[in-house]
Amino acid sequence: MSIRRELNAVVTICARDVLRYLRDWKNSLLFSFFFPIAFLGILGGTIGQNLSGGLGYDYMQFALLGMVANLLVQSTMMGVTSLIEERESGFTQEVFVSPVSRYSILFGKIVGGSLASVVSLVALFIVAFATGIPLSLAGIGRILLVTPVVFLSGGALGVLLSGVFSSSPKAVDRATIMVMFPQMFLSGALIPVKNSTGVLDVLVHLMPATYLVDLLRGVFYQGTPVYGQVVLYNPMFDLMISLALAILFLVAGSYLFVRSERNR
Amino acid sequence: MIHVQDLVKRYRHSETAAVDGLSFDVRPGEFFAFLGPNGAGKTTTISILTTTLAKSSGTVSIGGYDLDQRAKDVRQSIGIIFQNPSLDLNLTAEENIRFHVSLYGIYGYRPSYGMMPQPYREKVLELAEIVGIAQDIFKPVKTFSGGMKRKLEIIRSLMHKPKILFLDEPTLGLDAVSRRSLWTYLQKIHEEEKMTIFLTTHYIEEAEKADRICIVNHGRMLFSGSPEAMKSLMVGKYLLLDAEDRDSLRSELTGFGPEPLEDGSLKLRFSENTPQNILAQIKTPLSFMRLHEPTLEEAYIDLVSNGKDEEEAS
Numbered sequence: 001m002s003i004r005r006e007l008n009a010v011v012t013i014c015a016r017d018v019l020r021y022l023r024d025w026k027n028s029l030l031f032s033f034f035f036p037i038a039f040l041g042i043l044g045g046t047i048g049q050n051l052s053g054g055l056g057y058d059y060m061q062f063a064l065l066g067m068v069a070n071l072l073v074q075s076t077m078m079g080v081t082s083l084i085e086e087r088e089s090g091f092t093q094e095v096f097v098s099p100v101s102r103y104s105i106l107f108g109k110i111v112g113g114s115l116a117s118v119v120s121l122v123a124l125f126i127v128a129f130a131t132g133i134p135l136s137l138a139g140i141g142r143i144l145l146v147t148p149v150v151f152l153s154g155g156a157l158g159v160l161l162s163g164v165f166s167s168s169p170k171a172v173d174r175a176t177i178m179v180m181f182p183q184m185f186l187s188g189a190l191i192p193v194k195n196s197t198g199v200l201d202v203l204v205h206l207m208p209a210t211y212l213v214d215l216l217r218g219v220f221y222q223g224t225p226v227y228g229q230v231v232l233y234n235p236m237f238d239l240m241i242s243l244a245l246a247i248l249f250l251v252a253g254s255y256l257f258v259r260s261e262r263n264r
Numbered sequence: 265m266i267h268v269q270d271l272v273k274r275y276r277h278s279e280t281a282a283v284d285g286l287s288f289d290v291r292p293g294e295f296f297a298f299l300g301p302n303g304a305g306k307t308t309t310i311s312i313l314t315t316t317l318a319k320s321s322g323t324v325s326i327g328g329y330d331l332d333q334r335a336k337d338v339r340q341s342i343g344i345i346f347q348n349p350s351l352d353l354n355l356t357a358e359e360n361i362r363f364h365v366s367l368y369g370i371y372g373y374r375p376s377y378g379m380m381p382q383p384y385r386e387k388v389l390e391l392a393e394i395v396g397i398a399q400d401i402f403k404p405v406k407t408f409s410g411g412m413k414r415k416l417e418i419i420r421s422l423m424h425k426p427k428i429l430f431l432d433e434p435t436l437g438l439d440a441v442s443r444r445s446l447w448t449y450l451q452k453i454h455e456e457e458k459m460t461i462f463l464t465t466h467y468i469e470e471a472e473k474a475d476r477i478c479i480v481n482h483g484r485m486l487f488s489g490s491p492e493a494m495k496s497l498m499v500g501k502y503l504l505l506d507a508e509d510r511d512s513l514r515s516e517l518t519g520f521g522p523e524p525l526e527d528g529s530l531k532l533r534f535s536e537n538t539p540q541n542i543l544a545q546i547k548t549p550l551s552f553m554r555l556h557e558p559t560l561e562e563a564y565i566d567l568v569s570n571g572k573d574e575e576e577a578s
Binding site: 005008009011012013015016019020023024091092093094095096097098099100101 | 314315316336337339340342344346348350351352354355359360363364366367368369372373375420
C-alpha cells in the first residue's frame, strides 16, 4: 500500500512536470530548437568547416551525438534543480508538506525532467535531418537504448546540486551554470578531446559527461570504420563509470537534500 | 490534538533562538490563534509543526503522532494554507486539486478530470460551488484573483479531510470583501466539520472568534487564554467622565480611584462595579461621558509593548 502510494506520488510529480512543459509549449519548443540550432548549426558548423579536412570523419555527426548527451543531461539536471528554485513559492511547498517520501519527490523530478527532455531529443533529430547530418535508424535505436543512463546521470547531478545548495535557489542556479559549461566544452561533446594531454586531459576525465558522450558515440559508431578515431573507451566501461557516478551522486545528493531540507 | 513541550529552534549561524521554550496544547475542534509581531517566531513554529523545518529540541505531537517518529502520518492528518499561495499557476484549478489528491494517495493519478473517479468529481464541484469558484474551476490559476486563489487553496486543503487545518496568514494581501467571504466559509467548516484550526495572522480582529489565543514574541509565550480573558486581563473596561466642576466630580468619585488624564477628565476603571453603580454616586452635572470597552487589538498592543518595555528596561 505504501509502495503503491509512493509510486503514485512519483507518477503525479512526473506528470505535473510533463504537463507544465507541454502547457508552456511555445517556450518549450523555442528552447528545444534554439540550442540545437545555436550549438549544432552555428558553433558546430563553424568548427566543422575549419576542422573537417583533417579529422577523417563527419564532424557534424560527431558533434550531434555530443549535443544529444549534453542536452539530455542539462535538461534533466535542470528539471530536478527546479525543485529548489521553486521551494519558497508555488507548488513545491505543497509537495514538501504532502505525506510522500523525499526520495519519491526526487525520483519523480528525475523521471519528469527526463520525459520533458525527450522533446529536446526529438528537436535535435529534426535539426539533424534538416541540416543533412547522416543518421541511420539503427544508430538512433542504439542511442535510444542508452538514453535512460543519460537521464539517470543528469538527474543524479541535479540531485547532487540540490543537496549541496538546497538552502539557496540562487546558488543552485549559479551552480547549474557552473556545471553545465565545463561539461559542454570539456566532455568532448563539441570539441574532440581524444588527443588532449596534461591538465586538460585530467579535466576531461573528471567530467561525468565525458563518459556519457563517449557511451553514446560508442554505441552509435559500433562496427563503423571511424569507431577507433572518435570513441575513447569501450561502451561497457563508459556505462560502468556513468552508472557508478550516478549512484554516487544520487546517494550523496539525496542524503544531503533530505538532511538539509529540514535542518536549516 | 497538538501538544508542544519546550520547543526550541535555533537557526544555524544565529546567536538567539527563534523559538525559545514554547509549550502549549491545542484541543480537538479548537480554533486556536497564534499571534505575535514580525519576527516573533510564528512562521518558524508553524513550519516545525507542519514538518518542513526541524526543531532544535523539545517534544511535538500532532494528531497523536510524534513529529520525529511519524512525520508522514502528521502530514497526512494536516491541511495547510501557506502565507504565499502554493499553487501551480500554469495549471487549472482542478488540475491543482487533482495533483493534491494524488500526492495524498486519496485517488490514483489520472491524466484528465473525466478519468477521475465519480466521488472525486462530485467533491470538487461541490466544494467549488460552496466557495463560489465553480464557474472557474477549469480555468488556469494564473487568471485568478488573490481571493479566488485562497478559496482554491481551501478546497485543496480540505480534499484529504485533515483533522487540523493550519492557516498561515491566510488573508494576507486580500481585500476586505474577500477576507470576509473567506472567514465566513472557514467558520462554517470549523463549526460543521469540528475541524481544529491553527491560525497565525496579523489581523487581530480575525482572532476575535478564536476559542483560544496564544501570543508570542521573541520566541517566547506572552499570553495564552480566551480573547475575553486577554481583553480583561490587559486593559480592562473604564469610564471617561468630565464636568464643569471637576473638583466636585473628583470628590464624589474618590472611592472608585479616579485617574486624572492630561486633559483634566477622569478615568475610572471598573471590573467589579458596573457603570451604573458609578453613575449613581454622581450629583455633579457631567459635561462628558464615554464608556470604553477594550478591543483585542488594544490588549494585543498593550501586551506586546509591555514585553518590549520590560526587555528594554532589563
